[in-house]
Structures are given as structure tokens and as C-alpha cells.
């Protein structure tokens with residue numbers, strides 16, 4: 561089994577990077593599913609969209625029941641859905657703090673857990689998470705966002721170990737600034753230049769650059785490549 565034989569699930573597929581990945585994968589002939597809280601306007605015979613809030617556990621479980629019923633097995637999960645934080649720690653309100661942790665940490669965990677149940681039955685699967693260079697940079701204004709992404713990196717390495725000998729890998733990509741994305745648009749000019757001044761490779765990422773590395777982790781030949789966090793930007 562390989563990515564080409566199966567279904568790819570991209571969370572947070574309605575806009576930004578997630579949408580860009582879906583569009584490119586469909587052009588490449590892949591069978592793709594996506595989810596987000598808002599509906600998607602992508603119409604394609606190989607695309608199924610689920611309107612799901614990943615922080616709501618019952619909705620995630622229900623989505624995976626539907627995915628299992630779609631027949632084509634889930635071979636790749638890209639945990640892309642996320643919300644950002646643009647506020648100093650001392651000004652971050654409880655509701656905002658909770659939303660960040662519920663989506664980025666708990667939501668990503670619920671989706672990974674349900675995907676792993678399917679992948680363990682198949683004894684094959686690839687999971688790629690999106691973290692951020694904010695984690696090692698410790699950028700101002702993103703305390704809980706960084707904590708949520710560091711949490712994803714931490715639980716992923718444990719889940720990867722829990723997969724035993726099955727041909728399942730879990731890896732994380734620490735993204736730098738991404739072109740045409742909601743999170744880049746939400747940043748002010750100073751925040752962008754502060755981040756860029758700390759990177760060896762400060763140019764914004766295009767979707768194809770990210771897809772290139774996702775494809776590497778997703779390939780059957782990368783079966784011994786797991787538990788890794790790879791950062792763009794040259795820190």
C-alpha cells in the first residue's frame with residue numbers, strides 16, 4: 561500500500577495552506593478528503609469535504625466513521641488545521657487561550673488518534689503534522705500557540721513509538737512563513753521582519769516547497785523515517 565493507492569486527509573482545508581495542498585494533490589490525481597468548520601467550495605470528483613470542528617471529539621469520531629465507509633483506505637493524514645495567536649501573554653484572555661489549545665493540541669490529537677485506529681488496522685499509514693519555527697525561535701506574541709505546537713511535537717513522538725512494527729510513521733514539519741496563508745496575513749510587518757532576521761533562509765514558503773517535503777515523509781521508501789521534527793528556515 562502507498563499514498564498513491566489511498567486517501568489523503570488534509571485538516572483545515574477550506575483556505576490558506578490546507579486549501580493549496582488540496583488543489584495541488586487533486587491536480588496530481590490523488591483522492592483527497594478535507595475538513596474545516598466552514599464548508600469548502602472545491603468541487604472535484606476525487607474530493608470529499610467534511611464540515612467538522614476538530615476540537616469537538618464526537619464530530620471527529622463521526623468524520624472517521626464516514627471516512628472508513630468511503631472504502632479507499634486512509635494512507636496519509638496531514639494535520640494542518642490550526643489557529644494562531646497574535647497577543648502578548650499578559651493580554652491573552654482565557655477564551656482565546658482555550659481555543660488555541662483545544663484546536664491545535666487537543667483537536668490534532670483527536671484526529672491523529674482516530675486516523676491511527678484506521679492505519680493500525682491496515683498496518684500502513686503516514687501522518688505529517690505542521691508545527692512552526694516559532695517553537696525554537698520563541699517569537700513574542702505566540703506563547704500558547706508555541707506551547708500547543710510543542711505539545712503536538714511531543715505527543716507525536718510518543719504515538720509513533722506506540723505504533724510498534726506496523727509500517728506507520730509520524731513526523732512533524734516546522735513551517736516558517738507561508739505565502740497566501742491566513743497566519744501570515746495576521747502578522748504585522750515588524751513581527752514578520754523579526755522572524756525573518758532570525759532565519760538563514762527567510763524567504764516565504766510556497767505550497768509546492770511544503771508539499772515536496774510532505775511527499776518525502778509520505779513515500780513508502782521513508783518507512784524508517786519517523787519521530788522527526790524538521791524545520792524550514794535554517795535556524
Ligand SMILES: NC(=O)c1ccc[n+]([C@@H]2O[C@H](COP(=O)([O-])OP(=O)(O)OC[C@H]3O[C@@H](n4cnc5c(N)ncnc54)[C@H](OP(=O)(O)O)[C@@H]3O)[C@@H](O)[C@H]2O)c1
Nearest residue numbers: 572574575576577596597598613614642737738741742743
Ligand atoms: N501561515 C504561516 O506562516 C504558518 C507558519 C508556521 C506554521 N503554520 C501552520 O500551518 C497551518 C496552516 O496555516 P494557515 O496560515 O494556512 O492557516 P489559515 O489560513 O488560518 O487556515 C486555517 C485552516 O484551519 C481551519 N481550522 C481552524 N480551526 C479549525 C478547527 N477547530 N476545526 C477544523 N478546521 C479548523 C480553517 O478553516 P475554518 O475556519 O473553516 O475552520 C482553515 O481552513 C497551521 O497549522 C499553522 O499553525 C503556518
